[in-house]
Amino acid sequence: MTIIVPILGDQLSEGLASLRSVSRADAVVLMAEVGEEAGYVPHHKQKLVLVFSAMRHFAATLRSAGWTVDYRRLDEPGNLGGLTAELVAAVGRHGAQRVVAVQAAEHRVMEMQARWADAAGVPVELIEDDRFLVSADAFRAWAGTRKRLRMEDFYRWQRETTGILMVDGVPVGGQWNFDKENRKALPGGMKVPEAPRFAPDAVTREVIAMVEAQFPVHFGTLDRFNWPVTRAGALEALSCFVRERLVHFGDYQDALVEGEATLFHALLSTSINLGLLDPRECIDAAVAAIEAGAPLNAVEGFVRQILGWREYVRGIYLLEGPDYVQRNALGADRRLPAIYWQGGSGMRCFDAAFEQTRDLAYAHHIQRLMVLGNFALLAGVDPFELHEWFLVVYADAYEWVEAPNVIGMSQFADGGLLGSKPYAAGGAYINRMGNHCGKCRYSLKVKSGPDACPFSYLYWDFLARHEALLSKNQRMWTVYDGWRRFAPERQAEIRSDAARFLSALA
Ligand SMILES: Cc1cc2nc3c(=O)[nH]c(=O)nc-3n(C[C@H](O)[C@H](O)[C@H](O)COP(=O)(O)OP(=O)(O)OC[C@H]3O[C@@H](n4cnc5c(N)ncnc54)[C@H](O)[C@@H]3O)c2cc1C
Ligand code: SF4
Secondary structure (H helix, E strand, O other): OOOOOOOOOOOOOOHHHHHHHOOOOOOEEEEEEEEEHHHHHOHHHHHHHHHHHHHHHHHHHHOOOOEEEEOOOOOOOOOOOOOOHHHHHHHHHHOOOOOEEEOOOOOOHHHHHOOOHHHHHHOOOEEOOOOOOOOOOHHHHHHOOOOOOOOOHHHHHHHHHHHOOOOOOOEEEHHOOOOOHHHHOOOOOOOOOOOOOOOOHHHHHHHHHHHHHHOOOOOOOOOOOOOOOOOOHHHHHHHHHHHHHHHHOOOOOOOOOOOOOHHHHHHHOOHHHHHHOOHHHHHHHHHOOOHHHHHHHHHHHHHHHHHHHHHHHHHHHHHHHHHHHHOOOOOOEEEOHHHHOOOOOOOOHHHHHHHHHHHHHOOOOOHHHHHHHHHHHHOOOOOHHHHHHHHHHOOOOHHHHHHHHHHHHOOOOOOOOOOOOOOOHHHHEEEEEEEOOOOOOOOOOOOOOOOOOOOHHHHHHHHHOOOOOOOOHHHHHHHHHHHOEEEEEHHHHHHHHHHHHHHHHH
């Protein structure tokens, strides 16, 4: 009996559940580069190169491990352009009697998979993706009837369940969370190790040429493409991180530094999301580094991102369903400003994050949250438009992880399901965490008028616009006390600066 095993572009793991459940003798692995996936949003060119190149390398790995692989290149004549069409054709071509696939991570593709059996006319077995550490059912059971679904509660439950960084039921170091130690600005003159280099090989260069030819108008540049596209490359990226950058990952996790695109961040999300790295092996590598002297605040901080945040946002995405991306609790309706596509805002913090997003398809967490996301929140940008932008511009972007981070964490558009208060901050925060302000055409010292820092007056304007809703939130009481202490003339000045800036932005 011939079984078709379709493998999606983010299922590039040799231990994938579908591969474990069939024999090499019976299976034909189907991998298809399709225009439908490349274009449902106009992905950054680097994301397309990353996924297609990693798929081609993975197909070669499977073939050398004895699998039969039916690989459909995007640029080959007869490519049908869609996953379902390619699956139906492959079932016919190989005379297959069955399809065995791992469930897709995104609602859009899950809905497509649900129609495969009818379309192909053979039974389709969908297996849960066990590369996530927490199953959909386990998350649902945890969420149960809880009044609040906070990441910190989820994380502690996961630490207890897995025993990671636990001794005799107690967190290692006597604390669950070392976040307070992880908010330092980078000291002047401190050297940041260079990120590892992954020069494009012949396969990647061929894909680069194809993407340049077929997607010339997509956002982003390709000159600095530097992502690992194989498991070997991804393992090298992991060991380089653990060896050279983990030591300061905690301390400078929130820093924003001019000319330092990656700082001590791991640069592992692309590899984990594609399936080249297993999240558990990343956690284990960081925990093992404690023996070699890695500080606990760094290791715990890293473990929290993967065991905590990554699993938690995926659970929220599944629990809340496809409509989650439509939430708009603050009623924000501004069109996404052109500065998100073109840069040139004059705000140095924003332009630095924009430029590296364009050139690297990467910005680190604090740039995404406290600069690009924060600006949209303060300016009242429609969260769905921002969600689509975030889905387009990053090499690690997949809706299951991007949407909860954007709609929930960054825009508070889910009304506080994910975060207990909006991640809103003014220029003083950005100045405290980095050195962009010194190079900016705006100034924090100037309190009003065209030279004042837009983040500062937009922050207060945001609070004023949403006073009725947000001032009820206990965690916002102190900031609202601050707003109310301003004289009415000063409040009016702030609001008029914000109105002038926002109307010019439009
Ligand atoms: C508005 C916004 C949008 C985001 N969009 C994406 C996205 O599309 N894809 C994506 O993978 N991450 C997204 N994130 C989360 C996070 O910013 C990236 O995972 C991280 O910047 C990737 O770089 P890194 O590998 O150097 O991560 P590090 O900062 O070094 O963190 C280590 C790892 O932890 C995981 N991680 C850290 N924070 C998160 C988080 N909040 N949610 C899920 N996993 C996390 C990632 O796997 C990451 O590789 C987003 C965050 C925000 C605020
Ligand atoms: S002054 Fe304001 S706009 Fe300029 S870099 Fe600082 S925070 Fe950003």
